[in-house]
Amino acid sequence: MSRAPRDGGLAARLREQWRQNPKLELWLAWWTMVVFYQIFGIVFVLMTRVMPPPKPWWEPERVAQWFADTHDGLVWGFGIIFLISFMAPACNALIGYSMRRMSVSPVFAYSYIAIYSVSAFPGMLLAALLLCAGALRPDRDPQIISWLYDAAFMTFVGTMGLFLVGTAVWMVAILLDKNRVFPLWFGYLNICNLLTEVVVAPAWIFKAGPFAWNGVITFWIDTLVFAVYTAVFIALLRRMTVRDDLREGPLPETPQLATTASLRF
Template sequence: MSAVASELAAPPASLVGRIGWHWKHNPKIELWIMWWAMVCFYQLFGVVFALMTRVMPPPAPWWDQARIVQWFNDNHYGLLWGFGIIFLVAGITASMNALIAYSMTRMSVSRAFSYIYVAIYSLATLPGMLLTAIFLTVGALRPDRDPAVISWLYDASFTAFVGTMGVFLIGTSVWMLAVLLDKNRVFPLWFAYLNICNLLTEIVVAPMWIFKEGPFAWNGIIAFWVDTLVFVVYTIAFITLLRRLIVREDFGDGPLPELEQRT
């Protein structure tokens, strides 16, 4: 092996050197960037929505106007700073959708699946995250608004966050069908069945537009807690499987090599 080939075969020992080497020579660098962006986004999403803004778990839907106004006052700075971060990093969802769409292009199914998925989940970002951020930010910016308006913003934000799951259901169905029809076995069949579990939870949240208390309210055991548990398992599963895909990737158009065959 020549000296040049030997230099390209192994990255330097230092951290900065390894990063630079992979940036220049690793053919999978774009895939890894998108994968790490996905991991970082979900970590940040959890911190913002659960710890900073107190949106997860959601507060009660039966509160009166005075209690809702008090909730905005109690979480004023958390809402502003937390959703300010979300507005800055929301574009990362595009790279996440792109990586999942890329996985579909490695399947034996039509590329229409990947295009439909990107279109659906690009739209899903609005009701699933941004509308909630916009409504609650508007309420926090003007605490002196009419309590009736604050109450409306409160209702609109949490019904958008928990209840508008139609676009997610369609996107999950597209991914499920792609996995079931794929002959290249990019993802295992059990992941298709996990997609079914995820889309079923998005069906059972529909009654939260009606109920103010009980298991089907937006903070109920079924509409929120069971739904969230399934989504967390689902998210961990597809992040792990996408990492496995990148490790196995050989940039061919057939089945991916098995992990044990890779060095």
């Protein structure tokens, strides 16, 4: 009795997708975005304990103790962040591609990619460098350790001007777009995310209260809005990738059979 031929398993399916899927680059960029945000959350929340941030009013000695308590998490966690930082351009590129499918000028896409490529430094890498500098040299003067601590968290929480401009570029592109790559309501949701970048500015002034870097408004509400916003745009980018026909003009409402192959794991 003959047996049905085996499909070769996951490796064979991946090879087939690699050779035949016309949207392979889009799916790789989308999955890279998903993986990046998962690792980002694990590192910043569980390993380094940077989110939620510690207290801004701690004395230098207490700050030095925090560095000692979180030493291994800071070193290993931010080592992972440095290794995966190459994923961020793939995320920006997919969003830039979405703007190239819109009816607006290509300047929007290139501006967004340029702005968000630069914003990775104040939004992620600078804080990692400063906290690693404090963790790797525990013998420093506690005053210097405290300065590194303040600079890291004020940078991580309070330096959002580049994100504000990048979000505004995406918002305007969506609202002007006639191809309806994204629904209009998502353009207005960008306004909510944009406003969160405004209210973090007082973190440079206040050490306590809702506008401190660990405050209810500056951190907790902003983080909730950003988490919802991120989940929404990841879902919409997946929908765009499924609908994409690799042509110009409006996206089809129902994807064509020839171009809907996706990476299924």
